[in-house]
Amino acid sequence: MPGVELAATRCAICEAKGGATTVYEANFRPEDLDAARFSARRPPDGIHYRIVRCDTCGLLRSDPIAEVAGLDALYTESEFTYGAETANLKRTYGRYLRALEQYQSGQGALLEIGCGNGFFLEQALAQGYSPLAGVEPSRRAVEAAAESVRENIKVGVFQQGLFEPRSFDVVCLFQVMDHLADPVAVLDEVGALLRPGGLLLTIQHNADAVSARLLGERSPIVDIEHTYLYAPATLSRLCEKAGFAALNAGASWNRYSLRYLFRLAPFTASLKRGVSGLLHATGMEKLPLWVPLGNFFLIAQKGSQG
Numbered sequence: 001m002p003g004v005e006l007a008a009t010r011c012a013i014c015e016a017k018g019g020a021t022t023v024y025e026a027n028f029r030p031e032d033l034d035a036a037r038f039s040a041r042r043p044p045d046g047i048h049y050r051i052v053r054c055d056t057c058g059l060l061r062s063d064p065i066a067e068v069a070g071l072d073a074l075y076t077e078s079e080f081t082y083g084a085e086t087a088n089l090k091r092t093y094g095r096y097l098r099a100l101e102q103y104q105s106g107q108g109a110l111l112e113i114g115c116g117n118g119f120f121l122e123q124a125l126a127q128g129y130s131p132l133a134g135v136e137p138s139r140r141a142v143e144a145a146a147e148s149v150r151e152n153i154k155v156g157v158f159q160q161g162l163f164e165p166r167s168f169d170v171v172c173l174f175q176v177m178d179h180l181a182d183p184v185a186v187l188d189e190v191g192a193l194l195r196p197g198g199l200l201l202t203i204q205h206n207a208d209a210v211s212a213r214l215l216g217e218r219s220p221i222v223d224i225e226h227t228y229l230y231a232p233a234t235l236s237r238l239c240e241k242a243g244f245a246a247l248n249a250g251a252s253w254n255r256y257s258l259r260y261l262f263r264l265a266p267f268t269a270s271l272k273r274g275v276s277g278l279l280h281a282t283g284m285e286k287l288p289l290w291v292p293l294g295n296f297f298l299i300a301q302k303g304s305q306g
């Protein structure tokens, strides 16, 4: 089996390939990642490329990484795994969508890039946004979308020319930025699709979060699927480079069930089994909690002249 070709990456902010310091070495050999295994539904958990930090701007990225064509294939076949947490994600993202109302009057046209099964589009509809559009590479996820939003979702990878320029008031990307091979190209296109004064809302892992710092290389954010790892300062700079004004950024609070949080916790399997049984028996497993679990939000605005 031929190995997957790895290619050097550049800092999305500085556009330089060099001038970066290794933070974590890759924890696999490229020859172990044959094309068949890499294009399977999901690579094994816990493997990651070499992670470097740009010496100039501090942005973290994977370097080198597999060629882009391989990445696209990976997401097209990926399984949709939000499952039981969908209701909580709706509440989480809906709360940040509501925060846009202080910057924009009225709910207009909204696009979500990487919309999965469209659960957030349903939420946006409930909050008065219309018309709605979504883009999602996973065919299976789109097939699982509710009828009220399925027709609004284009199956495929987000790229130039899918929509009319200046046709949206809000564009959202939730847990998508980390996965983009060319985030500047995506932000440029988002800028072209927004009307002047339109808003960008993103939520993603926070490389500066306490959890990420404590866990280091063992943090789930250090993952082969993540091409870049952002913090509020680096993503704000990237957005400004693409012609946006960063309006607000900070730790985002997610709503989770106790059951889900417990599953993420670093406990032994037998302890997990015992406590899971207890949570289930007492009906506490569905108890919702708002916690800052290592994500941050960013709200940015397209310039009025653009």
Ligand SMILES: [Zn+2]
Pocket: 011, 012, 013, 014, 015, 054, 055, 056, 057, 058, 059
């Ligand atoms: Zn840089």
